[in-house]
Amino acid sequence: MMLRDLIPENCRRIAVVGMAKNAGKTVVLNRLIAEMAGSKEVLGITSTGRDGEEQDLVTLTEKPRIHVPAGTLLGTTEVCLEHGNARVEILETTSEYTPMGQVVLVRVRQAGYIQIAGPDTNKGVLRIARALERNGASKVLVDGAIDRKASASPAITDGCILATGAVLHRDPEVAVEMTRHQVEMFSIPETQDAAVRQQWNRLLERGNVGVVGRNGEMRVIPVASAINNGRDLGNALKKEDRCLLINGSLTAKTVKELTQVTSLYKEIPVIVSDATKVFITEKEWKIWKHMGILLQVIYSVKLLAVAINPLSPEGYEFDKKSFKKKMQQALGEIPVVDAMEEGGLD
Amino acid sequence: MNYFMNPDTPEQIGLNDFLTKLPVETEYGRKRKEILVPVGEEGRLILEQSYQEIGKIMEEHDRHPGLIKELRKLIHGQKNIRKSLENSMDEQTLSDVELFEIKKQAFAMERVIGYLDRHKAVRFSSITLHPVKWLIELLDPEATGIETFYVYDEYDPKLKKLRSRKAKVKEQVLAEEKQKEKQVIEKLDVKPLWNKEVHIPKDQPEKQEKLQQMGMYLLANETKSHWIYRPIKHELEETLSGLFGEEEVLEQKIRERLSHCIGEKGEELLQNTEALGYLDILLGKVTVAIKYQCCEPEIIDKPMLRITEGRHPGLEEKLKKEGLRYMPVDIEASKGVTLITGANMGGKTMSLKMTALMVSLAQLGFWVPAKEFSFQPMEYIYFSTGDQQSHELGLSTFGAEVYGLKKVLKVAGKKGMILLDELASGTNPKEGYGISKAIVRHLSQESAISIVTTHYDGIGDLPEIRHLQVVGLRDGHLDEIKDELENVDDPSGVFEKFMDYRLKPKDRNDPVPRDAIRVAELMGLPENILENARGYLAENDREKEE
Structure with a gap:
């Protein structure tokens, strides 16, 4: 072949x-x-x-x-x-x-x-x-x-x-x-939400982490990156938010910190640019899946x-x-x- | 002495902001823009030449709309190849990429020269462009007009021969490889891989034997399951790699020759890059002159300054965005002191900034945003905002002001421009008044052109002082203003609408306006406080008269 x-x-x-x-x-x-x-x-x-x-x-x-x-x-x-x-x-x-x-x-x-x-x-x-x-x-x-x-x-x-x-x-x-x-x-599935894609492009200019709210508006979270700031990310989530956007790498530690402060991760997907930005081991991935963490990408x-x-x-x-x-x-x-x-x- | 005595001044007066709007198309222009310095009186001819050139380009642009855009397009994106040119002048050999850049720029240069030749009115003597036809012929030996670069066959008949031999040998090598492959398939029923390796399964040793008998493959590696054979390099391939080497030597000689030719005329080519940078900045100046409706500055021999209907482009753009109209201001000042007094929010500070901006722009060879502008080039500009603190020196507002004044008083005998905003307002009013008056009196006898804004009454009483006053809030609109103020969050827009920012000469006997109390009233300070304020004021005035 x-x-x-x-x-x-x-x-x-x-x-x-x-x-x-x-x-x-x-x-x-x-x-x-x-x-x-x-x-x-x-x-x-x-x-x-x-x-x-x-x-x-x-x-x-x-x-x-x-x-x-x-x-x-x-x-x-x-x-x-x-x-x-x-x-x-x-x-x-x-x-x-x-x-x-x-x-x-x-x-x-x-x-x-x-x-x-x-x-x-x-x-x-x-x-x-x-x-x-x-x-x-x-x-x-x-x-x-x-x-x-x-x-x-x-x-x-x-x-x-x-x-x-x-x-x-x-x-x-x-x-x-x-x-x-x-x-x-x-x-990892690609997000189908057009408003989220739009906000993603805005996020690239305005910061590193953002939350898209119920009506499609975005709140930029003032952190240098998602790394080591999982708690801040988790605390920024509110019920009925549409998603959490992360411009940069997503590590297991960030997710762990996030899940310690909120349980909204079961409803609100975490979205990164693409699969190459996710750094977790297979074992951690299994735990995530079990916990019901929703992960999506902008570009599949x-x-x-x-x-x-x-x-x-x-x-x-x-x-x-x-x-x-x-x-x-x-x-x-x-x-x-x-x-x-x-x-x-x- | 620096032209701007305070390093913050270019930022404060909006010069930096203005310069960011100066468009440049080339790396030469960008570089020139970074090192723009105001030119003093000694450079008067250079300045006047710059003003005239801007004017001539505008005229030609009127006759041929699109001219500026066209020219900017022609020079757009040109990179800085000066380093390569200098290297060639040092007898260094340029790389293909460097030769490519030089060729590309030669084509661009040729187009610019051609364009300017068709528009003689803008073919200025200040822009010396040496012909580059020879360079194009050198780097485009096949005369294709294509702006790529390759060490072309045409450079050397030997190279041409060598390359065609190389191609032939390569063909032979390929043909032999195919032949080999065919044989392997026929005899062994094994297809060689894409990388010409032959993998023979170890459970078929008879195939290995056959292959070895062919004498064209060598065992290179083996895995648990396979023997891996690679083709033996034969003579032709040796020849081929020898040809690669010869080719490289020959190419390098050609590069050396080309670099030498370029180096010989390197000086001319360097001048061309200078000219390109000059043209770039000049076109930028024309572009902003049109955008901000600027006028040609006139240089005069008297130590004075006259601005007719001047505008501050930064503020004008801001107002435009808010849907408000900018009110142009006239200012006239000469050697000695010009005092500006008047209403709060009357634009006094802005008038100072505008003046400093215009003078510095003119000394950078720009046209200026006014209807008419005449001036004498200055040796320096001193601008004190009156509210700056010096964190570096650990000084308060007043301390920083005095520190600056001390410096500027030393040079007040030279031709310079001293702009003092809210002189001595950072200390107690009685002492502030005394200090202000003494400084104004001192400056009134000096050669520098000083413009001073103040709230203190009585400073204008000094002889030999011109006194300008902001026209102020227009009468007859007071109720309107009050109404509007009650209905908005941001009061500044309302004042902008009803304020007459123009300056008019103030006669000594005109009463001092009491705009502060009026403004306070309009903005809704409680009536009893206002009443008391008026009372105290009257008391104070009576005391003075007595």
Whole structure:
């Protein structure tokens, strides 16, 4: 099975995210590029940057090194351009600056290897994706991230491919369970309340936490973030409020504090930007569900496929077939593909 | 000495606010805007040139509506490439991104030059734009007119040859790979992966043997279930990677050459960026001059200042939002002291702010929001709000005022503008009166133009002082005002509606207006208190007469 075939026609921006380093994200990217090389699609590629990875500046090790055919459009940084051997035409500079220099839009004139790095905000990535499309890209791949500090690239794309694998845990059962939990996070329902969406956009300008009241009006709660302020959040809720909006990360601690001061969490949903902003373990999630905490997102993530890598760089490996089978059973409808294997359905 | 003796003044008089509304389109303009400094009398020619250029652009804009917008569009978004130019002048090699930026700006520059050539009336000598055709030819060797950059084949026949060889070798490599793949499928019935690896299940060792016999694959790795083979790198691939290296060397030589050519004319190109920044700010000045209906300042040789129908743009915009009309004010002042007295809420402070704003704008080369404006450039502006405290120095209102006065009295002999709001109002009235009168008397003999607002009676009695008075609450509207005041929460709007903010010369014999009691009455202070106030006042006046 071709990975390419798992991407629907109307899905123009695709994020590829890894559950951990070495989960096989680069393999997936390279494979998608190779698969699309023969198609009519003009491919654009960019990445979400990550902060706090200084060693990247020197070794560039964590940025995916990918082989790009001629005609591919890229949004990557000046430093990456200098290190690659693909020959490119500079199309635009973007004024999006990263620790690795400005993000530049280029067209590959002669195929070769290159590393991709991009802006570290959702807004920045969105701008680059749009610029790639303006220059003719029909599909945009975003090398994404779901770690704490990084932006939520899955939320600004139409679809997402999750890379996971043996690197997560020595026990295949645990690796499967961790993946299943992440996939469940991705399926947190999207809010259907138009007024809430409107207030969300206002909140981004006015603060970090807000409560939407019965009539759709918003009260901004004056806290720097939801973290460590769960009590204030809980105390701000009133009966018949519509929801609690959190611009930023939601942690288990915040929810715990909130539930200690009010029981309204059973009626009023907590809404975050997207699933990548929720940081809880599987165990905590189970407790939440049991308690009846209502969680919703503004942007849902459309998970297209899960790519598994049964090899760990630490030297151990899972049995390919049984790992894939277990993963598929745990994920139900979501297609599971062996990143290294060409035939996903053997 | 700083032009603004108090660092807070630009904020207080609304200059900072005004400057935020000055639009700029380029990074050069933004930079220039940040370092705008008022020009003194020594720069009179520069100022007059700026005024004239604003006027000429406006005239040309009248003849060709859309001119300003067009020009602004042409320079819009230009980035600062000065660092790259300087690097090239230092014989450094520019990167592709730098060459791209230079090329892009060359195209923009060429369009600006072309546009200005078609509008000779605004082709000012102050804006020196050197031709850049050569630069465009240098960076667009295929003459496509496309504003992207690539180390083009055209730069060097060797590069062209090298690249076509590279392409051929690559094709060969691909063809061989395909051939290999075909063989593997035929002989082993195993399809190589997308990354060219061949994975052979360990339960089929005969396939491994066959593959090894082919001599084209090497065992690279193995898992529990599979052997992983990778294709052996063959000669052609070595050749290819050698070609990559050669290409890189050749490209770098071309970059060196291009950078050198640019560096040789770097000085001219730097001047062009200066010109772009100047034009940017100038267009911004025209834009605000039109927006705020400004007039061209006239520089005169006498130490005086005349504002006809002046407006404070910040306040005007605020009133407009509230649906109120701004009442323009005339002010005339010269060397010595001009005293402004009059009603509470009569706009005295605003008149001072407006004066300071206009003088500083004019010295920044702007037109000013008035019908007519003539002045002499100042060496400094001192503006004391009369209610400021100095937390830094730990001084009270009065202390801070005295501290400032001490500084300004030292320079009062120079051509400057001293604006004192509510002089000595922060201390007891009797002493305050004495101090005020003494300071006014001193300043009346100095070269600086001083404008002083005060509530103290009798200061205007001093000789050689011009005395202006706020016209004040218009008579005949008192009942109306009272009615309105009773029906609103915020009384300031009501006064704005019925106050005549204009200043008129006050004759020495005109009675001092008692607006404070009137205002208090209108705002509803109890009648018995007002009555007593009037009583005490009369008593006081009688004592004075005796």
